[in-house]
Amino acid sequence: MTAALRFDPIRLPEKCEQLRKEVRAFLAEEIAAGTFDPHKPNREDTDAPEFSRRVGAKGWLGMTWPKKYGGQERSFLERYVVTEEMRVANAPTRRFFVADRQSGPVLLKYAPEHIKMDILPRICRGEICFAIGMSEPNSGSDLFAAKTRATRTDGGYLINGTKIWTSSAHIADYMIAIFRTSPPTKENRRHGLTQFLVKMKQPGIKVNPIGQITGQYEFNEVVFTDHFIPDDHVLGEVDGAWKQATSELAYERSGPERFLETYYVLTELVRAVGPNPDTRSAEGIGRLVAQLHTMRRMSVSVAGMLEAGKEPVVEASIVKDIGTVWEQQLPHRVRDLAAFVEETASNRETLERQLDFAIKTAPKLTIQGGTTEVLRGIIARGLGLR
Amino acid sequence: MAESDNIVVETAEKIFADLADPQTINNDRKGSWQAPLWQALSEAGLPLSWVPDDLGGSGASLADGFALLNAAGRFAVAVPLAETMLAGWLLAQARIASPEGEMTVLPGSPKDRVALDADGALSGRARGVPFAKTAKHFAVLAHGKDGVSIALVDATKARIEAGLNVGYDHSDTVTLDKVQPVTLKPAPKGFDQTTLMLMGGVARSLQIAGALESMLDISVRYSNERVAFEKKISKFQAVQHNLARLAGESAAALAAATSAADAIANAKAFDDEVYLEAASAKIRCAEAAEKGGGIAHQVHGAIGFTMEHILHRYSLRALAWRDDFGSESHWAVELGKLVANRGADELWPLVASR
Numbered sequence: 112m113t114a115a116l117r118f119d120p121i122r123l124p125e126k127c128e129q130l131r132k133e134v135r136a137f138l139a140e141e142i143a144a145g146t147f148d149p150h151k152p153n154r155e156d157t158d159a160p161e162f163s164r165r166v167g168a169k170g171w172l173g174m175t176w177p178k179k180y181g182g183q184e185r186s187f188l189e190r191y192v193v194t195e196e197m198r199v200a201n202a203p204t205r206r207f208f209v210a211d212r213q214s215g216p217v218l219l220k221y222a223p224e225h226i227k228m229d230i231l232p233r234i235c236r237g238e239i240c241f242a243i244g245m246s247e248p249n250s251g252s253d254l255f256a257a258k259t260r261a262t263r264t265d266g267g268y269l270i271n272g273t274k275i276w277t278s279s280a281h282i283a284d285y286m287i288a289i290f291r292t293s294p295p296t297k298e299n300r301r302h303g304l305t306q307f308l309v310k311m312k313q314p315g316i317k318v319n320p321i322g323q324i325t326g327q328y329e330f331n332e333v334v335f336t337d338h339f340i341p342d343d344h345v346l347g348e349v350d351g352a353w354k355q356a357t358s359e360l361a362y363e364r365s366g367p368e369r370f371l372e373t374y375y376v377l378t379e380l381v382r383a384v385g386p387n388p389d390t391r392s393a394e395g396i397g398r399l400v401a402q403l404h405t406m407r408r409m410s411v412s413v414a415g416m417l418e419a420g421k422e423p424v425v426e427a428s429i430v431k432d433i434g435t436v437w438e439q440q441l442p443h444r445v446r447d448l449a450a451f452v453e454e455t456a457s458n459r460e461t462l463e464r465q466l467d468f469a470i471k472t473a474p475k476l477t478i479q480g481g482t483t484e485v486l487r488g489i490i491a492r493g494l495g496l497r
Numbered sequence: 498m499a500e501s502d503n504i505v506v507e508t509a510e511k512i513f514a515d516l517a518d519p520q521t522i523n524n525d526r527k528g529s530w531q532a533p534l535w536q537a538l539s540e541a542g543l544p545l546s547w548v549p550d551d552l553g554g555s556g557a558s559l560a561d562g563f564a565l566l567n568a569a570g571r572f573a574v575a576v577p578l579a580e581t582m583l584a585g586w587l588l589a590q591a592r593i594a595s596p597e598g599e600m601t602v603l604p605g606s607p608k609d610r611v612a613l614d615a616d617g618a619l620s621g622r623a624r625g626v627p628f629a630k631t632a633k634h635f636a637v638l639a640h641g642k643d644g645v646s647i648a649l650v651d652a653t654k655a656r657i658e659a660g661l662n663v664g665y666d667h668s669d670t671v672t673l674d675k676v677q678p679v680t681l682k683p684a685p686k687g688f689d690q691t692t693l694m695l696m697g698g699v700a701r702s703l704q705i706a707g708a709l710e711s712m713l714d715i716s717v718r719y720s721n722e723r724v725a726f727e728k729k730i731s732k733f734q735a736v737q738h739n740l741a742r743l744a745g746e747s748a749a750a751l752a753a754a755t756s757a758a759d760a761i762a763n764a765k766a767f768d769d770e771v772y773l774e775a776a777s778a779k780i781r782c783a784e785a786a787e788k789g790g791g792i793a794h795q796v797h798g799a800i801g802f803t804m805e806h807i808l809h810r811y812s813l814r815a816l817a818w819r820d821d822f823g824s825e826s827h828w829a830v831e832l833g834k835l836v837a838n839r840g841a842d843e844l845w846p847l848v849a850s851r
Contacts (some may be wrong), residue, residue, distance in 0.1 A: 116744065118752035120759035122851055131849070199845050241792040374845075379850060380842035393833030399782035400836050401829065403771055404848055411851075412752060426748070433745045490744050491737035494717050 116426060120408065121415030122329040127192045134196040138167060141202070149201045151459050152375055153325070153468040158240075158282045166197075166204075167237025172211050176219060180227055181235030186419040191411065195367035197302050199374060205279055206327070208233045213363050214287050221347035221355065222308065230308075231286070244274040244288025244309065244333065251276075252485050254289070255301040255353060259335060261290035267342045268307070269291070270315070270335040278479075280318045280331040289352045292320035301353035306346040313338065327473045363480060365413035365427035366408035370434030372476055373469040375446040376462070377403070383449065383456040396446040399441065406434050425493030432486045439476045442469035499799055505546065505561040506568050512537045513572040519711075519807040522575070535576050535599070544581035545595050547704055552594040554560060559704035562586075563758035566700050567751075570707020573810040575666055577601055577628035578702050584636035587693060591647035593681035598633035601626055603671055607694045607823045613641030618675040619648060630659045637678065638693050645689050648678035664810075664817035665677040692767050697822030698779035699761060702754035705782040708815040709747040715808065716743060720796055730796075739792050748791035753781040760851065770850045772835060776828040783825035786815035 146162050166172060171193045192208025194212075197204050215234050218227055233239045252255035259272025270290055280286065285311040291304035309316070315338030320328040326361055377399055384392045410430050416423040427470045435477055452459060477483040491497050516534040538544055546562040548554020557565075562582055577599045584600035604611060604625040611621035618638050629635070635650040654676045662668035717740060720731035729737050757771075757778035764771045790812040794801050801808040817820050819825060836844055 116748050116751070118748055118755065120756040122759070175825075195849065199849075229636055243587065315701075323582065378844055379839050381837055384837055386838050386840065388833060388837045390830055392830075394829040396836055397776070397829030397832065397833030398780060398784075398825075399772070399850070400844070401753075401777035402784075404777040405749050405756075405781040407848060408851075409749065409752040412756075417700055425744075429745045429748045432741070433749060484738070487738040487741035488734075490741035493830040494713075494740055494742060494744055496717065496720065496731040496737045 117446060118409050118412040118426065119415065121412050123188055123192065123411065129190055129464065130189050131192050131196060134193055138200045138202060147201065151202045152465065158206055160206060162203055163237035167235055172207055172237050173215050173231060173235040175213060176231060176235070180219070181232030186475045188414055198367055198371045201375060206240045206282065207237050209243060209279065210239065210241035212366065213243070214285070215401065216362065217287055217306070217346060218308070219445065221306065221372045223343050226308065239284040240279055240282050242277050242280040242283035242286040244277055244286045246274065246276045248273055248275050252300040252482050254356065255295070255304065256305055257289055257291060259290050261292050261305060261307065261340070266337070268340045270338040270340060274331045274333040277333050278330045280311070280333045281320055285309060286311055287346065289337055293350045303350050304341065304352040305349050306352045306355060307340055308344040308346055309340060311360040315339065347390065361413065361417060361422055361424050361427040364431040365410055367407070367410055370403070370410065370438050372442050372473060373438045373441045376442050376465050376469050377456055379465055380445045380448055382458050383452040385460050391451065392448055395444065399444060402437055406437055410434065425490055428486045428489045429479060432483055432490065435476045436483065439473045442466055442473055446470070503564055506564045508541050509543055509565050509568050513568065513574060514540060517572050517574055517827060519547040519573060519810050523807050530578055531793040533618050538576070538578060544578055545585045547586035548589050548595045552589055552592065553630055554589070554595055559762040560758070563703055563762065564568050566703040566843060567707045567754070569631045570704035571711050573708055573711065573814050577632065577702060578585070580628050583697055583784055586696065587636040587638065587647055588649055590685055590688055593647060593649050593682055596634050598630065599631055600634045600636055601628045602688065602693065602697065603629070604638065604641050605697070605821055607690065607827055611637055611639040613639040613646050617681055618677055619650065619673045621673050623671045625668050625820060626671045626739045628656050628667045635671070636661045638684070638690055646681055646721065647684050648681040650676060650678045659690040662817035664724065664814035666817065667813065677714050687766065690698040694822045695772065695775040698828065699754065699757045699775050699820050701705060701818040702750070702778040702782040703758060705786050705815045705818050706750040706754040708811040709750050709785055709789045712808070712811045713747045716740060716793045716796045728752045736796060737809055739795060743792040750782045750785035750789070753778040769835065769847060773847055774830065776832040779823065780832070783819035786819055790815055808849050
């Protein structure tokens with residue numbers, strides 16, 4: 112076989128199901144207390160600092176990390192359960208999600224000990240928010256075209272340039288960014304970029320919000336003007352960020368957030384059609400549920416491989432490719448079926464409001480965190496075509 | 498399941514490689530490969546994998562049998578291996594011993610019914626029964642006034658109108674007119690036609706997933722050989738992205754089918770969770786057969802559209818298998834009804850049940 116793709120049927124262990132019950136009970140309490148409305152994915156208050164601390168207090172942030180850094184040393188499958196339950200409930204995870212999923216793991220791997228001891232426990236307590244500084248005005252998918260400079264100075268670096276599309280930069284305490292420390296070489300155009308830990312809310316950093324087509328302001332332009340970063344905030348090898356960028360991708364690309372972003376419209380459609388659907392609605396719902404179930408089983412399978420210490424980069428890319436295309440199409444398929452929902456359906460207004468938002472959200476899903484085109488390139492390489 | 502790690506699959510793959518090589522079979526228009534292949538499979542005990550030793554079978558686990566079907570799909574095996582396995586499994590549910598030789602199951606569609614009358618005779622018409630024409634016996638699920646029964650029927654007692662599915666395999670109409678079965682026993686409690694259709698659907702899903710794995714394999718290979726516009730077509734981004742999508746469809750089919758197989762192999766009953774798994778597998782694998790097979794043909798161009806080329810052995814069979822034991826449309830409607838009936842807030846708990 113050319114392509115040894117594996118998607119073994121992982122069953123979540125019993126302890127995951129116990130944890131799932133705890134997460135559901137916690138979220139039900141939060142909903143009852145008015146922290147968030149699960150029917151309103153388009154809420155304006157995406158920053159929910161108190162909720163973030165309560166999730167941290169439960170031990171659900173950095174839960175796979177070593178205990179000495181505030182983690183719980185629990186399994187990747189348990190983290191998976193927490194993530195999917197939060198996502199399905201439309202819980203306000205923005206403040207902690209990036210730190211928990213990828214910034215923390217990067218620090219664990221590349222930060223000096225005193226920084227790990229300082230920052231990781233605060234992530235685990237839900238106190239701090241991270242942003243990711245990758246894209247620039249002239250470098251998006253082509254990560255290694257980044258131009259923002261880090262120039263050597265006494266005891267550290269001075270940063271000049273602009274990052275863009277930076278989600279949560281306006282509320283973030285830290286950013287993990289790549290900056291240019293050397294020009295690329297003839298042999299390796301990826302050479303010369305270095306990963307840094309940036310402390311936000313400091314002199315020399317200006318965050319300008321950018322309005323999105325959903326009406327929200329989640330991403331930003333971040334302008335650096337002679338911003339100083341001390342030497343101990345270099346993460347990993349100077350000029351060698353390209354060696355570090357790929358191994359985390361499997362974590363970033365295969366999680367439940369890669370197919371559940373618009374899930375709420377499917378639930379609401381099922382509510383609207385009621386217990387005795389006509390054939391058309393039944394068939395439409397049945398197909399969508401089958402596709403969703405398959406996606407999830409693929410995603411859980413990748414989580415199982417990660418737990419087993421493998422690096423299923425191609426499988427993870429497949430999950431994100433299929434998952435994001437699915438969640439992008441979902442609002443439109445639900446809209447097709449919603450056209451026949453009775454005028455008298457009790458949740459008709461909720462469904463329409465949700466569809467309005469989901470349809471506006473859809474275009475970003477196959478762009479953020481690695482475009483479909485980039486993913487298919489990675490899959491093609493895995494197949495031996497490049 | 499790129500590499501087998503179980504003895505049943507290893508045995509089968511060796512037989513398939515020796516006696517069911519797709520190119521050899523494709524060149525042989527007379528079907529002279531069929532008898533030696535069936536004999537080798539029978540000698541290895543594979544067609545009766547799911548029949549316990551005391552009922553005449555080889556007593557393999559459900560999991561091993563499912564893996565065997567996936568391997569059979571990778572070779573697009575065109576003998577009634579899956580059908581005989583299913584028939585043996587069905588008979589074993591009622592503790593009926595399996596005879597030697599080719600078998601198939603009926604009904605092969607959720608729409609058809611076989612009735613059991615008070616004299617113990619079977620009547621009914623079943624369409625699209627795979628390999629009925631060549632089977633020596635049928636394993637039949639029948640409905641009587643006391644519930645569901647399972648019967649072993651001598652094939653010569655039935656009227657058979659031969660037909661072919663789109664994959665050129667036998668798919669026949671079987672009519673039973675007051676046929677006295679060889680053996681008849683009540684089905685176990687809770688076992689009904691839906692159970693049989695779900696099991697058959699998972700078998701077909703595994704075969705489709707296997708066929709897609711091979712379609713991906715031969716498409717990637719072909720794209721690395723074929724030159725157009727002075728370079729290998731695998732170097733064109735449009736072709737690469739098509740093949741990446743085919744890999745995605747193949748992966749989705751494999752994940753859905755093996756997940757459903759695992760669910761059945763470890764289930765205590767055919768409950769809602771198993772229903773979700775099995776119905777989803779059939780729906781998603783059928784979709785993958787269409788989308789993935791379409792890409793495999795697109796990559797191959799005209800050569801893949803010829804009888805001489807082996808691609809159609811996989812692509813057409815995968816399409817044909819969609820129809821058996823309930824099409825994806827059937828299962829989508831049934832799954833949609835189940836989901837709607839459970840209610841909106843029970844959807845996620847169902848999906849997240851494993």
